[in-house]
Amino acid sequence: MNSHWVPGNHITLLENGEAYYPRVFEAIAAAEKEVLLETFILFDDKVGRGLHAALLSAAQRGARVHVLVDGWGSPDLPPSFTQPLLEAGVQLRAFEPAQRVLGTRVNLLRRMHHKLVVVDGQRAFVGGINYSIDHLAEFGAQAKQDYAVEVQGPLVGQIQAFCRANLDAPEPARGQWLQRWRLRQQRKGEATLLDDGALAAFVTRDNHQHRSDIERHYRAAIRSAQHRIVIANAYFFPGYRFLRDLRRAARRGVQVDLLLQGEPDMVWVKRASELLYQHLMRAGVRIHEYTERPLHGKVAVVDDRWATVGSSNLDPTSLSLNLEANVVVRDEVFARHLREHIDTLLQSCCQRVELPTPGRLRSAWIAVRSMVVFHALRRFPDWTRQTTPRAPRVVPLTIDTLDTQA
Incomplete structure (x- = not known):
C-alpha cells in the first residue's frame, strides 16, 4: 500500500457543507504561502463564489495558489469566474477537459475524484464534499449528506507532497520517483508525537502502482x-x-x-x-x-x-477507475x-x-x-481501460481553452 502511518495528528470531523465550507474558506483566505486544491466539482454558484473569494484573497496577498478541477465534474466554468483568478495569478488546470460530441459530454470515465485542500503545509482537508450548493441544506430535498475531515499535524506533509507531485504529472505514477522523493524528505522532518494525537494514514488510488x-x-x-x-x-x-x-x-x-x-x-x-x-x-x-x-x-x-x-465510493468506478483519496x-x-x-x-x-x-x-x-x-x-x-489506453491529460485553463469548451 502507498500509505505511511503517522502519529500525532488532530483530526476534526466536518459534516455537510454547513460545517465544511466556513472552515475551508477561512483557511484559504488566511493563507500566507501556498494553497493546493483538487476537486471533482466546482460550480459557479453560491458555494463556488465563496471559494472564488477565498482563492482571490490568498492570491492577492502573494500566496501561490494551484487549483485542479476535473473536466467532467466541472465543465462549464465561465470566463467571468475564471478570469479574475487567472489575473490574480491563480494556476487553474483541468484533468481531462470535457469532450463533447453533438453537445454531449462523452468522457465520463477515469475521473479525478479527489476533494483535497492543503494550506501552507499546516492544514489539510480531505473528504467527499464538492464545491456546489447541493451540499447545503438550503438546496432542499436533494441536498447531499456528506463528510470531510480537517487534518492538522504531520500527516499534512504527506498530503501536501502528494498534491505537489500532481503539479508535475496527470497521475501520481508519472514522475512517481518525484513523489517518493518528496515523501521521504517530508518524513525526515515529521514530528513524532507518540503520546498526543491520532495515528493516521493518507491513502490514494491511481491506475498504476496503487490500484487497490x-x-x-x-x-x-x-x-x-x-x-x-x-x-x-x-x-x-x-x-x-x-x-x-x-x-x-x-x-x-x-x-x-x-x-x-x-x-x-x-x-x-x-x-x-x-x-x-x-x-x-x-x-x-x-x-x-x-x-x-x-x-x-x-x-x-x-x-x-x-x-x-474520503472521496472513494465502494463501486467499480471508485475502486478500479477513478483517482481517489x-x-x-x-x-x-x-x-x-x-x-x-x-x-x-x-x-x-x-x-x-x-x-x-x-x-x-x-x-x-x-x-x-x-x-x-x-x-x-x-x-x-x-x-x-482497454478502450482508453492513453494517459489522461491535465490542461492549464485559460480564457481561450474555456471558450473552446463552452
Missing part, C-alpha cells in the same frame, strides 16, 4: 473486526472479496451495518446495490436505507478504533465520534431493509440476474 490500496485498507479492517462494522457509502457495489469479507464478519458474530442510499441522486445506483442485498442479508449483514435526502458520504468505522473518510484513522476518540454521527442517521433517518421470502422460481431468477449483472459490472473497468 483503499480497498485493501477497508478489507484489512473488516477482517480484523471483532464487534461492529459500520459503513455509510453512497455508491455501493464492491467486488467479490470485499463482499466475502463482510459476510464472513457477520457470520462470526460481528454486527455489520451498511447505510446506503434510499433516496438516490441516480436511481440506477440503488438498483445495482439492491442486487447484493439478499446475498449479504442471508449472511447476517444489516442494511439500512437513508431516506431523508441523497447520501453522498464515503465513511466507515470498525470497532470504534478504525475509521476512514481517503484518510484512514486509528483513534478511538475520532472513530467513536464518527460512529455516533452515523448511528444518529441510522436511528432517525433510515429504514431497515427486510429480507424478502419469494418463491423458489423468483429466488432462482434473482440469483441468476444478480450474478450476471455483478460479473458484468465488475469487468467493466477492465473493458474501459
